[in-house]
Amino acid sequence: MTTSHDAPYNTTYDASHGTPEVIDRREGPYGEVVLRRHGGLLQIIANGCFLMDTSDGRSERRLVEAALGALDGRPGPDVLIGGLGVGFSLAHAAAEPRWGRIAVVERERAIIDWHRAGPLAALSSRALADPRTEIIEADLVAYVNETSDTYDALCLDIDNGPEWTVTEGNENLYSTAGLAACARVLRPGGVLAVWSAQPSPDFARTLGNAGFRQVRTEEIPVARGVPDVVHLAIGPG
Incomplete structure (x- = not known):
């Protein structure tokens, strides 16, 4: 995701792009989700938090690349992507023939609809x-x-990082217990890759405490601001 993850959406206004246009607004079980157009960009906002836009995508692509690169060369590995977002991670995974099954978990029906029959289909239809x-x-x-x-x-890639979650319930995912749940869906030698708007030494330590191995943090340069990062680790066992 881009560095715009870090800002509430009402601080991202750019007069040179005109007034943002709300394309769709939904109230779901986790709160309000908004798709809007700002200039040439499509933006997703959840409960007033600017999540992502279509301006770049290098972080989402690197998230998938880093996970594949950290695997042991096994043929046709299956990947689970947490968060559909604007579709950059999915599109990049599908463009890579080495992946096997590509499963994407997305809790917001609105976001799924925007990809299947809405403005985001241009990024994800293939x-x-x-x-x-x-x-x-x-x-x-x-x-x-x-x-x-x-x-x-x-x-x-469902939050702004382990220390800035979209909803309170997501905090559990980055705890020792939550990481144990992540580990149970990983095959032996499997890789966990977590996007974050900034490095989190505490999260890296929690990964180690949860039994993950070869824990490292990879920086991803962005157009402006501090680099995004991907936390990488090999599952226990």
């Missing part, structure tokens, strides 16, 4: 048509605790 792709409408925290499916890689 990926959604890929037979490897599956969209799972579910809360990621519940999914990793309940599913019997397993994956070779888990790429998380």
